[in-house]
Amino acid sequence: MNNDYSEKTDSMINVRKGITEKTGELFGFIFPVRCIGCSSLLEDTVRKDAGGFCDICKISVEERGDNFCPVCGVRHTGITGESVCSECIKNPKPFERLFYRFLYGGAMGDAVTSFKYSHNLFAGRFIATESVRFLYDEILKFSPDLIIPVPLHFLKYLIRSFSPTAYIASLLSDILKIPVRYDVLRKIRYTRAQVGLDREQRLKNLKDSFDVSPKKMSLIEGKNILLVDDVYTTGATASLCAGLLKKSGAGSVTLFVLARGE
Ligand SMILES: [Zn+2]
Ligand SMILES: [Zn+2]
DSSP: OOHHHIIIIIHHHHHHHHHHHHHHHHHTTTSOOBOTTTOOBOOHHHHHHTOSSOHHHHHHOOBOOSOBOTTTOOBOSSOOSBOOOHHHHHSOOSSSOEEOOEESSHHHHHHHHHHHHHOOHHHHHHHHHHHHHHHHHHHHTTOOOEEEEOOOOHHHHHHHSOOHHHHHHHHHHHHHTOOBOSSSEEEOSOOOOOTTOOHHHHHHHHTTOEEEOGGGHHHHTTOEEEEEOSEESSSHHHHHHHHHHHHTTOSEEEEEOSEEOO
């Protein structure tokens, strides 16, 4: 952890932690803290340490590491450090960089799923906070002006009564002290779930389903946008949204996700 991050961010996280701990002490007997991966009760030592995962789940959590493509984030084998992958050279992405710390899979996959579909806010907050702790300098190097979440269609929002990406975007806005807008990028067409579709099918499924509100275009003119999504799988959604933001005048787009699939 670097000093810059500690000074500016840890105090805020500590305030959150302080409140959480006090509430936790009070309600800990009634609502014991559970592992965000497998829901087993957490030992006191794990809870005091960092919370989140139990010792068994922790083993299955994989991180990005140091050897990867800086644009799409794919991990390299046999290449050291950051170098743009052949896929990103062949088909340049409309975003500059993917920020992620964790790989989607094992207990992390379960935690992200429980955040997205069971509204497990502890899981979402834990993964987002731990990701930013690791990515803080990397993100600020791109001087984001504005945070924008990938939107949900309002019908999906009505069904779930929760937008995971809006929740992560608001957390990032608090930690990084960067404003967030929920009304710039819109999901204007209801689409079927993307699970099980390949990149081509996803692009077809998503065609014309997002737009940038014409009234809000001036807000992104020449700005560096930090686009927020929950998971990066084929990059179809991220590419569509980033492309739209660029076409609507954004200066640059970077992308933050809780986890990347492989
Ligand atoms: Zn566990
Ligand atoms: Zn790449």
